[in-house]
Amino acid sequence: xxxxFRHGKGKMIWKDGAKFEGNxxxxxxxxxxxxxxxDGNIYRGEWINNKCHGHGTFINLxxxxxxxxxxxxx
Numbered sequence: 001x002x003x004x005f006r007h008g009k010g011k012m013i014w015k016d017g018a019k020f021e022g023n024x025x026x027x028x029x030x031x032x033x034x035x036x037x038x039d040g041n042i043y044r045g046e047w048i049n050n051k052c053h054g055h056g057t058f059i060n061l062x063x064x065x066x067x068x069x070x071x072x073x074x
């Protein structure tokens with residue numbers, strides 16, 4: 001924590017079962033990180049201000065996957 005914000009490397013687990021492990025910058029996911037959705041889907045890749053942004057891989061629980069560029073969560 002830095003000034004009350006998550007900062008540096010760390011892991012956050014929400015009540016709904018979602019998890020993020022990676023880099024935090026003043027409370028925002030920034031840099032590389034892995035997000036596990038409550039339904040079991042996973043995103044591994046780059047983040048900017050809590051959004052998937054840059055190169056990343058999304059793996060659906062059914063085995064489908066997308067690897068490539070992301071911009072503002074899309």
